[in-house]
Amino acid sequence: MTKIDLRSFSPEVFRVFSQQPPLLTAGDRRELNTMTIGWCQLGEVWHMPICTVFVRPERYTYSFMESHDYFTVSVFDPSWKAMINDCGRRSGRDVDKVKAHNLTVCYGEGDAPYFAQAEWALVCKKMYFTDLNPSRMLDERLKGFYQTDGLHRIYMGEVRELYQKDN
Numbered sequence: 001m002t003k004i005d006l007r008s009f010s011p012e013v014f015r016v017f018s019q020q021p022p023l024l025t026a027g028d029r030r031e032l033n034t035m036t037i038g039w040c041q042l043g044e045v046w047h048m049p050i051c052t053v054f055v056r057p058e059r060y061t062y063s064f065m066e067s068h069d070y071f072t073v074s075v076f077d078p079s080w081k082a083m084i085n086d087c088g089r090r091s092g093r094d095v096d097k098v099k100a101h102n103l104t105v106c107y108g109e110g111d112a113p114y115f116a117q118a119e120w121a122l123v124c125k126k127m128y129f130t131d132l133n134p135s136r137m138l139d140e141r142l143k144g145f146y147q148t149d150g151l152h153r154i155y156m157g158e159v160r161e162l163y164q165k166d167n
């Protein structure tokens with residue numbers, strides 16, 4: 001992976017995040033966990049490039065998001081679909097997903113783990129979090145997402161590094 005200038009990067013975010021759900025990873029050189037996410041936003045807030053992710057409290061990844069200052073978002077090409085589906089179905093409580101899929105871990109700023117096989121990966125430093133509040137949902141369709149599991153915690157991270165796969 002090569003570190004590249006974020007300001008020269010222009011992913012088609014609506015296509016990528018709907019068709020290539022990334023892996024959200026948190027941890028360090030000692031321990032980490034990863035899971036598939038469908039919800040991810042990129043943009044400018046507080047004069048910073050910000051990546052926002054949504055994590056339900058039931059996820060094992062949630063505890064890693066809470067205990068670490070950094071998280072990463074790794075986007076894979078569509079040929080990794082089976083791995084992405086599996087990482088979105090099985091929990092790190094039951095299986096080591098990194099080993100199961102022979103993923104190679106790289107470390108960015110803050111020892112934040114991401115994956116060498118990704119097309120590109122963002123290393124983000126947590127800036128802010130908040131929890132979704134049902135009383136502020138302005139459209140009934142939103143409530144449909146919360147019949148069983150808990151409300152997502154929203155994490156906003158400053159994008160500190162961008163790595164792209166060497167061709």
Ligand SMILES: Cc1cc2nc3c(=O)[nH]c(=O)nc-3n(C[C@H](O)[C@H](O)[C@H](O)COP(=O)(O)O)c2cc1C
Binds near residue numbers: 062085
């Ligand atoms: C395509 C897809 C997108 C997903 N997006 C999210 C998401 O944005 N937030 C979330 O909390 N869970 C999401 N999930 C569910 C988690 O990936 C899944 O529950 C996973 O097994 C959690 O793993 P963990 O317990 O090791 O953290 C998604 C699953 C799939 C298949």
